[in-house]
Amino acid sequence: MASGGPEIEQLIQLLARLPGLGPRSARRAVLQLIKKKDQLMIPLSAALDRAVSAVKTCEICGNVDTVSPCTICADPRRAESGMLIVVEDVADLWALERAGVGAVRYHVLGGVLSPLDGVGPDDISIDDLLKRASEFKEIVLAINATVEGQTTAHYITDRLAGSGTKVTRLAHGVPVGGELDYLDEGTLSQALKARTEI
């Protein structure tokens, strides 16, 4: 590495570890940062500094915010619906919020059960979920439709059986704008079973 120097090389290597960036695009990103030092590199450095000290994981739901309890858990209007949506990851929570699903609360599991990878009930946030469950009228399992996701959904449903809290899952079906022939048969047959009158 004749070009750049160790500071630049290290920055490239760290950026290359972000999802979506490989070594090549990390190098282009660093050149862009250097070219736009005042407009991009210095603000990004400052934003990262602030985020490092500000970011917290919510002690109640597992969401990421700058306060704990997070803005969602602290908002009393979100209790009214009585609905708790259980997600695998903070990214799913954010996706649901962007979709505008309404004044609900969330619980982030932080993963799914995966016996093969040694992930058991104690490794994800299931006990905390069970403790919260009685506060809600309905628990919606918005867990990915993978084998591990479905195992996790079954496990949670079993543990909540008899608690009096209704447990539901997201509807399966054709994604809005999705083309039928790109969908797997499972989705298609579920979509047919769950057909609605128009």
Add this chain to the structure above:
Amino acid sequence: MASGGPEIEQLIQLLARLPGLGPRSARRAVLQLIKKKDQLMIPLSAALDRAVSAVKTCEICGNVDTVSPCTICADPRRAESGMLIVVEDVADLWALERAGVGAVRYHVLGGVLSPLDGVGPDDISIDDLLKRASEFKEIVLAINATVEGQTTAHYITDRLAGSGTKVTRLAHGVPVGGELDYLDEGTLSQALKARTEI
């Protein structure tokens, strides 16, 4: 934006301005940073801080390094070949260094002439190039084969005419591993004209 808070939102927006990252992948990148706070977010924040204060543009060639003159300009062995490679951008310099083109020096133009966009000879580093030219036996124009790139190459060749310094350009031809039917006709006909005996 109920989720995240302003510090996180700002970080997403800045990362989304990097080449290769859009708003969606910037959001994933920020979640990854938060998830790996100690291994990734804090080191990246520190690396950016260091880079902000360390990175300099070389006063001689326009390369980016942590010293000026840069490591390349300061290396006396690189004077021996008498070759100066002229590139549009620091990214091109780095690509040539990675390709191991040898003990050469560089000159970064910082752009190409583009009358339509109002980029004239004074807007890129042409005067500095002309001042350096007499130190070298050969000037290789490694400028992109775009219309603006070729205009720039012609302009530099004209200005250097009569200086006694040899001016060359990179060979056109088939990229190593490139498939013929993906190449434009110009490249193919140039590759045929410049054919070499095997």
